Amino acid sequence: MSQAVDDTLIEAHGLSRHYDVSNGFFGGQATVKALSNTSFRLQAGRTLAVVGESGCGKSTLARVVTMIEKPTAGTLTLDGHHLSSEVILSDAQQAALRASVQIVFQDPFGSLNPRQTIGRILEEPVLINRPDVSAAQREQQARAMLEMVGLRPEHYDRYPHMFSGGQRQRIAVARALMLEPRILVLDEPVSALDLSIQSQILNLLVDLQERLNLAYLFISHDLSVVRHMADDVMVMYLGRVVEKGAAAAVFGSPRHPYTQALLSATPVADPGRKQTRIRLQGELPSPLNPPVGCAFHPRCWKAEERCRQTAPELDDTEVHPVACFFPL
Amino acid sequence: MPLLDVRNLSVDFKTSNGQFRAVDRVDVQVDVGDVLAIVGESGSGKSVSMLAVMGLLPWTASITADSMRFDGLDLATAEPRQRRAIIGKDVAMIFQEPMSSLNPCFTVGFQLREALKAHLPLSRRERQRRAVELLEQVGLPEPERRLNAFPHQLSGGMCQRVMIAMAIACKPKLLIADEPTTALDVTIQAQILELLLELQKNTGMALVLITHDMGVVAETARRVSVQYAGQKVEEQEVQALFANPHHPYTSALLAALPERATTRRLPSIPGVVPGQFDRPAGCLFSPRCAFADDRCRQVNPAMAAAELGHARCHYPLIQGIPQREVS
Ligand SMILES: Nc1ncnc2c1ncn2[C@@H]1O[C@H](COP(=O)(O)OP(=O)(O)O)[C@@H](O)[C@H]1O
Ligand SMILES: Nc1ncnc2c1ncn2[C@@H]1O[C@H](COP(=O)(O)OP(=O)(O)O)[C@@H](O)[C@H]1O
Ligand SMILES: [Mg+2]
Ligand SMILES: [Mg+2]
Numbered sequence A: 001m002s003q004a005v006d007d008t009l010i011e012a013h014g015l016s017r018h019y020d021v022s023n024g025f026f027g028g029q030a031t032v033k034a035l036s037n038t039s040f041r042l043q044a045g046r047t048l049a050v051v052g053e054s055g056c057g058k059s060t061l062a063r064v065v066t067m068i069e070k071p072t073a074g075t076l077t078l079d080g081h082h083l084s085s086e087v088i089l090s091d092a093q094q095a096a097l098r099a100s101v102q103i104v105f106q107d108p109f110g111s112l113n114p115r116q117t118i119g120r121i122l123e124e125p126v127l128i129n130r131p132d133v134s135a136a137q138r139e140q141q142a143r144a145m146l147e148m149v150g151l152r153p154e155h156y157d158r159y160p161h162m163f164s165g166g167q168r169q170r171i172a173v174a175r176a177l178m179l180e181p182r183i184l185v186l187d188e189p190v191s192a193l194d195l196s197i198q199s200q201i202l203n204l205l206v207d208l209q210e211r212l213n214l215a216y217l218f219i220s221h222d223l224s225v226v227r228h229m230a231d232d233v234m235v236m237y238l239g240r241v242v243e244k245g246a247a248a249a250v251f252g253s254p255r256h257p258y259t260q261a262l263l264s265a266t267p268v269a270d271p272g273r274k275q276t277r278i279r280l281q282g283e284l285p286s287p288l289n290p291p292v293g294c295a296f297h298p299r300c301w302k303a304e305e306r307c308r309q310t311a312p313e314l315d316d317t318e319v320h321p322v323a324c325f326f327p328l
Numbered sequence B: 001m002p003l004l005d006v007r008n009l010s011v012d013f014k015t016s017n018g019q020f021r022a023v024d025r026v027d028v029q030v031d032v033g034d035v036l037a038i039v040g041e042s043g044s045g046k047s048v049s050m051l052a053v054m055g056l057l058p059w060t061a062s063i064t065a066d067s068m069r070f071d072g073l074d075l076a077t078a079e080p081r082q083r084r085a086i087i088g089k090d091v092a093m094i095f096q097e098p099m100s101s102l103n104p105c106f107t108v109g110f111q112l113r114e115a116l117k118a119h120l121p122l123s124r125r126e127r128q129r130r131a132v133e134l135l136e137q138v139g140l141p142e143p144e145r146r147l148n149a150f151p152h153q154l155s156g157g158m159c160q161r162v163m164i165a166m167a168i169a170c171k172p173k174l175l176i177a178d179e180p181t182t183a184l185d186v187t188i189q190a191q192i193l194e195l196l197l198e199l200q201k202n203t204g205m206a207l208v209l210i211t212h213d214m215g216v217v218a219e220t221a222r223r224v225s226v227q228y229a230g231q232k233v234e235e236q237e238v239q240a241l242f243a244n245p246h247h248p249y250t251s252a253l254l255a256a257l258p259e260r261a262t263t264r265r266l267p268s269i270p271g272v273v274p275g276q277f278d279r280p281a282g283c284l285f286s287p288r289c290a291f292a293d294d295r296c297r298q299v300n301p302a303m304a305a306a307e308l309g310h311a312r313c314h315y316p317l318i319q320g321i322p323q324r325e326v327s
Helices: A058-065 A091-100 A118-129 A135-148 A153-157 A165-177 A195-212 A223-229 A247-252 A257-265 A305-309 B046-054 B080-086 B108-119 B124-137 B143-147 B156-167 B186-203 B214-220 B238-243 B248-255 B294-298
Strands: A008-023 A028-043 A047-051 A073-078 A081-084 A101-104 A183-187 A215-219 A232-237 A240-246 B004-015 B018-030 B035-039 B061-064 B067-070 B091-094 B174-178 B206-211 B223-228 B231-237
Touching (some): A008 A058, A008 A215, A028 A058, A028 A073, A028 A215, A028 A240, A047 A058, A047 A223, A058 A073, A058 A183, A058 A215, A091 A101, A091 A118, A101 A165, A118 A135, A118 A153, A135 A153, A135 A165, A165 A183, A165 A195, A195 B248, A215 A223, A223 A247, A232 A247, A232 A257, A257 B186, B004 B046, B018 B035, B018 B206, B046 B061, B046 B067, B091 B156, B108 B124, B108 B143, B108 B156, B174 B186, B186 B206, B186 B214, B206 B214, B214 B238, B223 B238, B223 B248, B231 B238, B231 B248
Parallel strands (some): A047 A215, A101 A183, A183 A215, B035 B223, B091 B174, B174 B206
Antiparallel strands (some): A008 A028, A008 A073, A073 A081, A232 A240, B004 B061, B004 B067, B223 B231
8 A cells, every 4th residue: 555655635536426327207318417527636734625605516515525425437546545436445545545535524513413412523533434343432522622622531431412502513513523533524614604614623623734634625615614724725616626736715706606606605794895796697507507618608608619519628737727828 | 852762761571480581781772864773682672662662562561661653753652553554664674584574385477476565555556566566675686586486586685675675665764783783794794784774865754773883883883882781881873873982882892893903802792781680780891801809790770861871880981991980
């Protein structure tokens, strides 16, 4: 097994995840290209944010990266292990990989089993993946983890319903960390939380990253949260990456018209600011029937004939690549 | 005289665990043509206070108020018939989940025509014409075709446009929009907010916008009322509120915004909003407040003067500094 030398924990090449679905009343088959040809790299201690509107493929990417689903094309190297649609891993390899990449979901209410105590919830991944660890050791790990995420030892015996939304999200983070992963995939981790609680959880994530040198794949539709958290940003539209780069570059000088429109649509908490908003016409097209050419062209104010015919590619050799014929 | 004048409104719910105060002595005044944002975290009583005005709360709610007047009519003592003539016509409300506010079994056109029928003396033909006109006004492309659509055939943004069309069908004097864009993507949110402000400007109706998003507040409101745990804790003009919040809660909320962060670690508010069983004595925010002292923990603060944003605080802030001597 090759070990990455430069702390690269995720290396994705041309990842795709397409779904075959039956189409409407006529029983026809159609393909939803939930994720297409996505490449990126993520290193230890860094945060790569994935942004875009609902349905653009963020959660699909999360499921593929956490091996909940296999990619339909492309390759993925996770913590030195190669994966693709063809590779079949042994159970031991799978277990090792599962341990190194963990996921936290948006909904702190749905993601915890209401019948299990917090202690049991935290210990379960260890019980399944590390059967050799003794019960006493497991409990000790779980109690230490509670403290690490800012909960109290007496919470060990309580049930999820006794906790607030923010505390449940702490529990979800604690559970994800029990196997000492190196990568956390955070799928809208603060979207369901109120502002005063959101800042507590963001601070927790910052702390944990510093202490444990974790790599974060941080999924969010909230650009102000992303701007605060991300080192690098990937902007997606209808299953494809349209722009990618350092957060400062993407936010400071967006190159794709969609990125610019997204930034300009995000309300800013400054009533004095005078701004001219880019008005995007229309809504997201159906993923079952995406536009020919550039998927963004029907809503794009810069679109020309070429955009209506050919889909622009993203050149991954560039520092701040963009999939657009007429970048800004 | 304000268009909507609500004073000292409280709403208590009977629950299996006893009484629960969801709205606690709240004042709301809205002038003709005003744009008021009510902002607060979830559970702070934003929806319940406006549902009380609309008369849409279940029987488990008991409502008390010194005054609850709309356009001169006392809503508390009005005959049900008088109320019905006003609610839905002169004052209309839209909600967060446009999909679930529309009836899935009927076409958009049917629901729109029914809304018109309830309040306006129009012929069938006139109703149809007005329905098309309304969908045009809210920016739905191909309005004739959309009238025959069922709600599930439309996107969330389109459903919200239909809801807005129904709400403005009778040219209301006041539109209450309860988190109208919370379920929508930001590019669609921008379209809907723009539509609401445009309608407000063109028709002169007053708009109450309930939201939890400080960015939305900053970009839409003229006046802002901040709620915490059922109480109104502050009210100011929008510019002043962001520049110089007087209640420590408002100040802490603004500081917790990631976009205002100056450091990697955000200034955060410790603890959680009090629930039914742990409502503190004294100021409800005192357990989480950086400036609280014994007085705050024991004595319920009154509202400060208008210059201090009516802050419900013993020591309102001026430029971030608590005024210990003043009060
Ligand atoms: N299991 C599935 N079968 C069919 N389509 C799916 C499935 N999962 C997701 N999709 C579709 O893939 C697209 C991307 O979805 P998702 O990754 O959930 O987006 P996001 O998380 O960005 O909102 C959507 O159009 C969604 O409907
Ligand atoms: N029908 C009801 N019965 C009991 N409690 C309710 C009811 N409706 C709302 N509440 C409670 O009242 C409080 C205020 O709710 P609400 O006004 O909906 O808050 P928000 O500020 O999020 O709109 C919440 O604690 C909520 O749980
Ligand atoms: Mg998602
Ligand atoms: Mg509400």
